[in-house]
Amino acid sequence: MIWFVYLTALYCIGHLVAEFVPQDNYLINCGSTINTTVDNRVFIGDSAEPGLALLSKSNSISLRNPSSKSSPLYSTTRIFTTSSSYGFGIKKFGTHLVRFHFSPFSSPQFDFNNSNFSVLANGVPLLSNFGAKDFGVTVVKEFIIKVDSVELEVSFVPSKEQNIFAFVSAIEVFSAPINFFVDGVSTSLIVPNKGVKGFSQNISSLVLETVHRINVGGLKLTPFNDTLWRTWIPDEDFLVLKSAAKIATATHSPNYQPGGASEEIAPDNVYMTAQQMNKDNVSTVYNFNITWDFPVGPGDALHFVRLHFCDIVSLALNQLYFNVYINDVVAYKDLDLSSLTFHALASPYYLDFVVDSGHSGSIRISVGPSDLNNSLRKNAILNGVEIMSIKNFVDFESTGLKKRRIWILIGSVIGGFVVLCFVLLAGVVVLRRRRERGKPRRVGSTDTGWTPLRTYRCSSIGTMSEGTALTSPGPNGYHGLKIPYADLALATNNFDKDVMIGSGGFGMVYKAILKDNTKVAVKRGVPGSRQGLPEFHTEIAILSKIRHLHLVSLVGYCEEQSEMILVYEYMEKGTLKSHLYGPKLSPLSWKQRLEICIGAARGIHYLHTGSAQGIIHRDxxxxxxxxDENYIAKVADFGLSRSGPCLNETHVSTGVKGSFGYLDPEYFRRRQLTDKSDVYSFGVVLFEVLCARPAVDPALEREQVNLGEWAIEWQKKGLLEQIIDPHLRGQIRPSSLKKFGETAEKCLADYAIDRPTMGDVLWNLEHALQLQENGTPPSPAVDNVTMEPPSAGDIHQVPAENIWMERETAEGSSNISTSRVFSQLIANDGR
Structure with missing residues (x-):
């Protein structure tokens, strides 16, 4: 077959990536006195390396298989006649992959049919009543476990029956990559006949055994082709109706994006092949699904399922919408990969689910077209599937084996002592409050007429875990903002697609009117979204604590029935993007665009300076x-926001988050986040406003694809007017365009130290507006030709009381308008 030849060539060429090097990496050739190389990895003979010797040598026997032809790794095995263990020193706590190779053979000394044993890791059972009689040929068992102790003890325990033994041919123990599992995020639980529920436990704390690892639409991948040395098998044997599927292949390497899948999550070859709907076999009706059935065995009711996606079939963004079904339950509706992968095609992504398979003994996975697509574009894809049985819900104890009854007794004693201390402490607090009740209150931020940002303690890496802007009390601390799910379902006509006004990585957005006639936008999180829970809590933590004219307001939230819903003030005119190059909207005037940029700059400037650390938006x-209805600009979507660095720090060290085309290159290279990263992104927006084209447009010629780079070239040549939006020709005064272009150019400096602050950007944009309106600078002291941002001394000369006045104004206590120029320069001794 042609596709087979093509795929074979594709796999042979491969994609060169940096090889993953685990910090813990033990490869043991059991029963051998020599080292063996397999798939470019060296397995150490456990009889040759003292540091890896068995803890109970006298209870084991090394046995050689002279007839082994499959692999040199299986030429020896180790026999255990009594309980014995290997001990592995652990350098990196966290998720580890553990593989056992079992290769039985004919031996005059031992009948492998008499093998029956259990395998434990730090006392947690991995295999029970296991033996060669169950499989008869070479088999590899893979487990994913969490290790939080300095040693991992792997024990082989034969059954107590006479002449029964345990055996193993090879062992692999190595640490998994960072973010192999992302804890603290929303994972959906799929339950037969009950639908989708929330699964509260972190996946990394579970003990998982691999059942299936499928390269959908592709060939078999051996450990040699995988950075984590896994084996992926083709999907053909699992397809329910083979004629419903059609293989899709890519000719280029995957377009990996921050926040999506990495090369370690699955190899390139998984994301470069897929099954799509075979529309060649139907005439006009495209409403059918592609379905796979995966046997998981009776009694294994709970499984972890990871689905891999990469849009290699679309020619442009937002062309592919489809639904994902697990056991005939809608697991993810209207999946739009381009919105989840920073608006990039062929960008790998994965979704995690926990599935209750009941007693069916199989898991059915289907993908099918969404109603959001027209008939010509209906399609659905799947690139890879991983299914793992969940062995139990027990975390590994950091100190090894412990008796549960002893800890229950100790816990009861400690619990009683804690309760007693709590009662005494509560009494002290009550007495203290009674004494202080008559004392006058100190004047604080709550008396100023505006809501300050909440700050917390500092550390060398910021104050929160990745993806969280503030260490907040969580949603339970914001009862006043809770909105019942029933009210939101009523307001959106049960989330009818007819009232849907947008979509994004978090979920769908709906227009609604609450019972009190408040017009709102309702953003509903989607099932299976890994980024959902952190973004959900971050939005609540930030927007419940701040108010500003140019920041979108949070009306409330809902966290019922495993739903994550955020409710915002409704913005009548939609996104700035839709007015720049959206369909059927009249173009904005230059003055309108300047006022919008000034408003957005005010909102971002407030985020950066409203507290000791400030907040970095990151998107x-x-x-x-x-x-809004008056074209007042408001910054929205704080799900990726982070607290800024402490006063004695220069940056926050963190993983890269953001949107392709807007990302600060220095932040991307060094993983060091500052408020200047927002300045860079805003510089791209400025050119977007001027040129009315996307930040990234793959359809254009190569040198024009990236707006920021392309516009800078024209700006440096002094020919910026040649690439502006044609609707603006003849509208812009040259002095205003010059100041605007210089401002955007400074924002896009390669290094953060060379970029202006948002306060400086705001000043120069208001200067550009003043030049546009009357052609004169605001003050003789300001250079209206070159970009000279005010000095730090100029900025700090504005008295604090006037800055507070600006914040009060921004909250709505004054009828300030975005057309008012230099609105923050209230003090006479200011700039």
């Missing part, structure tokens, strides 16, 4: 700048 782009 400034034209779709996150919204416009």
């Amino acid at each position: 400034i782009k034209s779709t996150n700048i919204l416009l």
